[in-house]
Amino acid sequence: MHDAIDIYDLRGLNCPLPVLKARKRLAGLPQGARLWLETTDPLAVLDIPAFCAEAGHLLIETMALDGAHRFLIQRGA
Structure with missing residues (x-):
């Protein structure tokens, strides 16, 4: 599986905007x-982990970057 995975840039946004925007973006993706x-x-x-658990998405990986975090999420049902 070598398909590129999109990066949704939510840098500079504060709570609750990252979760709200992630919810909307994931809703538009296939299961x-x-x-x-x-x-x-x-x-x-x-x-983000709480949102994934609540929404039924799978949080696959969390990565700390310089001044940021990256989360790999698989859309659930």
């Missing part, structure tokens, strides 16, 4: 699609 979210919001390390 099983994957998306990287990149955010500078320090609360995202709590908010």
Whole structure:
């Protein structure tokens, strides 16, 4: 599986905007699609995993970057 996964740039947005925008973007993707979210919001390390659990998405990977975080999410049902 070598398909490129889009990166949704949410840097510079603060809570609750990263989760709200991620919800909308994921809703437009087919089930099983994957998306990287990149955010500078320090609360995202709590908010994104909670959002995934609540919405039924799979949080595959979390990565710390210089001043940011990246989350790989697979859209659930």
